Amino acid sequence: MLRIKNLHTYYGRIKALDNVSLHVRAREIVSLIGANGAGKTTILNTVSGVISCAQGEIYFEDGKINGLPPEKVVAAGISQVPEGRQIFAPLTVLENLQLGAYLRYRKREKKAVEEDLEWIFDLFPRLKERIKQISGTLSGGEQQMLAIGRALMARPKLLLMDEPSMGLAPLVVKDIMSTISGLRNSGVTILIVEQNARASLRISDRGYVLETGRVILQGSSDDLLNDSDVKRAYLGKDYKTFWEGRDKA
Amino acid sequence: MKREDLEQVQLERLQSTLNRAYKNVPFYRTQFDLLGIHPNAVASVQEIARLPFTTRKDLGDNYPYGLFAVPLRDIVRISPSAGTTVKPMVVGHTRSDLKVRDTITARFLAAGGVVDTDVVQICLNPGLSSWGRALKEGAENIGASVMPVSHMSTSKQLMAMEDYKTSVLLTTPSYAMHILGAMESTGIDASRLALKAILVIGETLTQDIRDTLQSSFDVDVTAGYGPSDVMGPGIAFECHEKNGLHINEDHFVFEIVDPDSGDLRPPGEEGEMVLTTLTAKAFPLIRFRTGDLSYTIEEPCPCGRTFVRISGVTGHAGEVLTIRGVKAHPAQVE
Secondary structure, X not given: OEEEEEEEEEEOOEEEEEEEEEEEOOOOEEEEEEOOOOOHHHHHHHHHOOOOOOEEEEEEOOEEOOOOOHHHHHHHOEEEEOOOOOOOOOOEHHHHHHHHXXXXXXXXXXXXXXXXXXXXXXXXXXXXXXXXXXXXXXXHHHHHHHHHHHHHOOOOOEEEEEOOOOOOOXXXXXXXXXXXXXXXXXXXXXXXXXXXXXXXXXXXXXXXXXEOOEEEEEEEHHXXXXXXXXXXXXXXXOOOOOOOOOXXX | OOHHHHHHHHHHHHHHHHHHHHHHOHHHHHHXXXXXXXXXXXXXXXXXHHOOOXXXXXXXXXXXXXXXXXXXXXXXXXXXXXXXXXXXXXXXXEHHHHHHHHHHHHHHHHHOOOOXXXXXXXXXXXXXXXXXXXXXXXXXXXXXXXXXXXXXXXXXXXXXXXXXXXXXXXXXXXXXXXXXXXXXXXXXXXXHOOOOXXXXXXXXXXXXXXXXXXXXXXXXXXXXXXXXXXXXXXXXXXXXXXXXXXXXXOOXXXXXXXXXXXXXXXXXXXXXXXXXEOOOOOOOOOOEEEEEEEOEEOOOOOXXXXXXXXXXXXXXXXXXXXXXXXEEOHHHOO
């Protein structure tokens, strides 16, 4: 569904992505893990059209989307849940959700949009309870649910999620992750960027590990969860970093 | 897997392999730097041709652990081999590498018809012991009942085959012929055996040998290929069409080059097999010159697999000899 080839992206003169290739198949959940600053958010923003790449190609369902403005990318069926939620704080829960479906009103899908509102409220009953509440006053976990709900209102084929666990309490993270995992049943394909590698890999099929703008490893989530390098770097296992047998040379 | 999807997977795995090799293995970093090439310049699998070759001499020069791309504590299997230069060679595997090796071996075995109800007997000489282990573990993973390599005399091997109702024999073509010879000279009829398949590795399976074995034992005979010293036995495997070996292209990129100039040969023309690992963690190999001569078979295989086929090994480049499956340098043969 999504195919990225040889992406090079710069922020001014700083190279953020160095020859990155990855793909996501329909109905998969794929994780992008890596340290802060590795380039994970940059990948999502390049796919969304928020920033442009210097080199490389992005294909979505066989159409080239690199270079398209963000609204065209959304229209193609890709929706992003940004880092830090970025819900419209002064607006109510309902208004945020309605805005998520903005492009669909033009297509006269009003009835379908209302059905989808019901779907979101089924997924997130807490949002229904707070339907008229000003979004800025919601808790972190509720805001995350709202952000996801808003992205889903566009009925995307591919959902890009940027650090859904960030700033949330462990129990809430568990909740959110399990909701994301359940989204698979609604036919959504998901690419999820996370610093919480363990939580993310647990609900994913496959993952890519990014380090200073480069993919250094990929594989099934099981393989990555069991990989020594991943364990050391991202799953909190403590190891010495020098190599025995080599240093003595 | 469709070709298009395979090529994407290959590109991704190649790029991460190059990134890891460049970062963790000083030998590769130096080689690339000398040529002024950085992994980030490789935008397609074909562009691998811009990278330098790795030879057995390089492996020997970096004895013992110089080419490992992971800390020693991650290596769970150390496989030394006599090597083909003055120094021996050491290959390492991480746990994930062994898993990959088992997957590849399973493909070879399954393509040869091995299933969990089979009784598998492995007959290999000590020089191929790391292959013996790989095949044993691969067959165990399929769930077959496995008799690992044990160094019995041919008559004992035959006794085992008859008594234990061996259904699959894993061996080299020459040893299979040797067993046939032993049977004929002791008057044992093949109908006393429960064999249904013979899978061979280590040497080229000629049509003559295949025909002889198939008719004498009344079994299917299929072959697998891999450079014995550095990789597992199932780099490429024959399907039931028995016309060429499918390369496991999701784990290896192969090229056929002119042994002298190093230039790529046109499709279908004979040249030296050059292999690059896509999923090896402990011991990534980039453009490794196997010394084996082969050529690609361009037509799609009727079996339906999209992995490209190569012919069996047609000869050897350079001074490397293969003696009963084991690679050796002439100087080592006294």
